[in-house]
Amino acid sequence: MTSPVAPTRVCFQLQVKPELLDEYIRRHTPVWPEMLAEIAAAGRRNYSLFLADGGRLIGYYETDDDEAAQAYLAASEVAAKWEAQMAPFFVGLDGRPDQAATPLTEVFNLADQLDAAQAASSPTTEESSAS
Template identity: 35%
Template sequence: MQRKAFKMYLLPGHSVEYKKRHEEIWPELVELLHQVGIQNYSIFLDENTRTLYGYLEAPELAALDSLPAQAIMKRWWAYMADIMETNADNSPVSIDLTPVFYLA
């Protein structure tokens, strides 16, 4: 299993809405994430900096490269764009984190 961690940024005043939207995540988006092999996906929020930290596992991280082309992914990004820092295509500004320690 390969692991990936990254950070994104929430706009001020939107932590409750961000959590709400993820509690109501679309079943078709969950299905897509499972189709590319994503497991153990978590997002944590640092309330002081509004930094979101994501962590996921997948058999092959390269399979995630297909996600930006998927219509449901584009719809989700557009849905989330009003509460997050985003790129021109509505994808979240996301910065990969470098692994430095792992305890199995």
């Protein structure tokens, strides 16, 4: 089922300790099935992690209610266990990685701008009926 409201897009950044990159990748190949289920149950979808040189990690997901998704995972025993095991991989992080990652500000989205451009160029109902 799709939501009538556009999903919230969330992008975040973390820094993986360079000396732990290989182990970090290994731990995500694959992620525990029960953790995957918790992420989905929290309402996160289209979730990806991207790793750049030097350990810069960018994460992205979509959700209908990020506050509810965060609260669900904060209360999850499985997520707490997973995040406790992931915490040592990150530089300068206070708290659980899933709760303390630095969110990034979205400045451009192609679909949103195409929709806005189309709406701006479409005649309104009043203009259409006047013709």
